[in-house]
Amino acid sequence: MEPSHRNLAHQVVHELGKKIMEGTYKVGDSLPSEADLCTQFNISRTATREAVKMLTAKGLISSRPRQGIKVVDSKYWNLFDVDVLNWILLGKPDLYLLRHFLQLRLAIEPEAASLAAQFAQESDIENIEHALVRMKNATNGQDDTHEADIDFHKSVLCASNNPFFIQLNNFIETALKINIRFTNRLVAVTVEEYQAHVDIFELIKNKKPQEAFDAALVTQKATLAIVNKQIEVLEAETA
Amino acid sequence: MEPSHRNLAHQVVHELGKKIMEGTYKVGDSLPSEADLCTQFNISRTATREAVKMLTAKGLISSRPRQGIKVVDSKYWNLFDVDVLNWILLGKPDLYLLRHFLQLRLAIEPEAASLAAQFAQESDIENIEHALVRMKNATNGQDDTHEADIDFHKSVLCASNNPFFIQLNNFIETALKINIRFTNRLVAVTVEEYQAHVDIFELIKNKKPQEAFDAALVTQKATLAIVNKQIEVLEAETA
DNA sequence: CCCACCTTAATTGTATTATAAATAGTATTG
DNA sequence: CAATACTATTTATAATACAATTAAGGTGGG
Numbered sequence: 001m002e003p004s005h006r007n008l009a010h011q012v013v014h015e016l017g018k019k020i021m022e023g024t025y026k027v028g029d030s031l032p033s034e035a036d037l038c039t040q041f042n043i044s045r046t047a048t049r050e051a052v053k054m055l056t057a058k059g060l061i062s063s064r065p066r067q068g069i070k071v072v073d074s075k076y077w078n079l080f081d082v083d084v085l086n087w088i089l090l091g092k093p094d095l096y097l098l099r100h101f102l103q104l105r106l107a108i109e110p111e112a113a114s115l116a117a118q119f120a121q122e123s124d125i126e127n128i129e130h131a132l133v134r135m136k137n138a139t140n141g142q143d144d145t146h147e148a149d150i151d152f153h154k155s156v157l158c159a160s161n162n163p164f165f166i167q168l169n170n171f172i173e174t175a176l177k178i179n180i181r182f183t184n185r186l187v188a189v190t191v192e193e194y195q196a197h198v199d200i201f202e203l204i205k206n207k208k209p210q211e212a213f214d215a216a217l218v219t220q221k222a223t224l225a226i227v228n229k230q231i232e233v234l235e236a237e238t239a
Numbered sequence: 240m241e242p243s244h245r246n247l248a249h250q251v252v253h254e255l256g257k258k259i260m261e262g263t264y265k266v267g268d269s270l271p272s273e274a275d276l277c278t279q280f281n282i283s284r285t286a287t288r289e290a291v292k293m294l295t296a297k298g299l300i301s302s303r304p305r306q307g308i309k310v311v312d313s314k315y316w317n318l319f320d321v322d323v324l325n326w327i328l329l330g331k332p333d334l335y336l337l338r339h340f341l342q343l344r345l346a347i348e349p350e351a352a353s354l355a356a357q358f359a360q361e362s363d364i365e366n367i368e369h370a371l372v373r374m375k376n377a378t379n380g381q382d383d384t385h386e387a388d389i390d391f392h393k394s395v396l397c398a399s400n401n402p403f404f405i406q407l408n409n410f411i412e413t414a415l416k417i418n419i420r421f422t423n424r425l426v427a428v429t430v431e432e433y434q435a436h437v438d439i440f441e442l443i444k445n446k447k448p449q450e451a452f453d454a455a456l457v458t459q460k461a462t463l464a465i466v467n468k469q470i471e472v473l474e475a476e477t478a
Numbered sequence: 479c480c481c482a483c484c485t486t487a488a489t490t491g492t493a494t495t496a497t498a499a500a501t502a503g504t505a506t507t508g
Numbered sequence: 509c510a511a512t513a514c515t516a517t518t519t520a521t522a523a524t525a526c527a528a529t530t531a532a533g534g535t536g537g538g
Contacts, residue, residue: 006303007491008291033518044493046285049519050292053248057296059320064245065519079406080319081298103354104403109347164343165412167318171403227505246520272489283522288490304490377517 004079008043012051013083015041020060020071031061031069058084080167085174093178095234099227101175106220108168109135114213116159117204124159128201131155135194150176152197159204179223247282251290252322254280255476259299259310260326268307270300297323319406324413332417334473338466340414343460347407348392353452355398356443363398367440370394374433391436395455398443463467 005011019025032040037048052069058075063069078084088097116124132215133146153176154169196219203212258264271279276287291308294300298315302308317323327336355363373387393408393417435458442451 009491013296036517046288046492046494049285050289050491052519053289053292054296063519065499066503067519068518074402075405076318077406077479079403081296081317083296098299099404100401103350103399103401107346107350111342113348115342160342162339162342163313164339165320166314167316169314190417199279274489285521285523289520291490302490302523305488305531306529307489 008041008047009050009054012037012041012043012048013054014087016051016055017058017060017083017087018090020055021084022091025071027071027074029071031071033068060084069128081169084169085170089174089177093181095182095227095231098175098178098182099224099231101171101178102220102227105172105175106217106224108165108172109156109220110213110216111198112157112160112165113204113216114209115162115165116156117207117209117212119161120159120204121161124155124161125205126154127155128159128204132194132201134199135197139191139194146176146180149193155199156204182227247280248289248293250282250288251282252293253326255290256297256322256326257329257395259294261330264310266310266313268310270310271305299323313356319410321409322369324409327359328413328416332420333469334421337414337417337421338463338470340410340417340461341463341466342451344411344414345456345463347404347411348395348459349452349455351396351399351404352399352439352443352450353456354401354404355395356401356446356448356451359398359443360400363394363400364444366394367391367398367443370436371433371440374436378430378433382401385415385419388432394438395443421466 005014016025016031025031031037034045034048034052037051038045041048052061053062057065058081059078060071061069062072079088120128127239131148131151131154134143134151135145137143138148152174153172157165157169157172160166196215200212200215200219203215208216257266264270273284273287273291276290276372280287283472290299291302295302297320298317299310301311315388317326319398348431355367358438359367370387370390370393373382373390374384375456377384377387388414392411396404396408399405435454439451439458442454
């Protein structure tokens, strides 16, 4: 897609969105008034107001006469919005946030594999296969490890042929990126990881929903278990 | 929350959003130009542009000079946005859409029950219990059946203490409403349904994640199986 | 004839100014 | 002291002007 900073309003949305997600403006806080935002960003009220409206549409703020612009309760935030997810990524994700991501991945990805085994078209199978080729190349350093991995997970989601699962592409991608940040070894894909993906692919291709579900579940549970362990250690230390 | 039509821009967002989701404006179609929208709604360009920006923020449209305002590919739509979900509901949901909702519920709700069994606070337990009381009252016609049911599912989601699951409240609520529309019997909650909910509650309260997961899974699978069957029948008829 | 370049016109992007509406806080008045 | 009225602040809306972008068509050189 096009860059998100095509115009002034989008730039301001990006700046303010980042600041809200990183906690510069906290829930309940007031943002600067329209007039102040105009001077801060050196733009007209038109652009400022459009930015405010966009953040309102994403559920981050509300603006009312005399009351000003305020950050609303986080339960109203559109956490699955691609911009919001990117702002989360720009913040300082901690282990608890990573766990929250992994908990939802545990729910989503096995079922996505199951649906893919039931509803995948030929083109979907080809896309998964192509991602696997990239991963294999990545084991030899001929392709980007992380990108290939993200590609694989996305292609499975899309193969579910369910628009809601497909919409979670951005979520999964962000989850993987945060995961990468914590396991920050720039190693190539291990043979075991690659083989696990191949196994899931074969089960999808051969239309084995339950088996594909189970295979994906094992992977997700393993990842989540690691983080749960890390949090346990962390909490034992601080206690 | 406050009504979504507090101001002109919000009203226009609502009107256009509805038309996009119901297919009056299809993917790739051009919407009327800013100037035309101004005359159609009899409002200023300021208000029109703010509405356009809000729909852009929700991922439904894009607007560029000379090119105009266009409905973007549906894979970019923020399907988990509360407004978008309501517009979907206002359209004419079919069995396939219902199945898509149920497929995601199957992924989400059992895991939410599991997380609730692991992470629920006392207040969360109380909220679930309160929803159960409402359901019991509904069996006697003393409360609204559907509202009580929605309450229960929401309270479990919130008990997961995972912001991403909590954000899916709107999704689950919409799914239930669509389900109600198809099973349009205005009957009271059956004893079996109520008992199934009580069982899940007990398992959550007694911190049995796996058992809570399994219990919720049974319920979801049963519902999905019914719809799969209906679709099977439908496709047999049209073939 | 064809391709590269230029011009034009349509549409959104931005700025400015003015006024209206909503409302929190303060003052007034009975 | 309480109810009311006033005031000032902030967002909401409108109107106008001009800039920037770009699709489409026209123009000229080869």
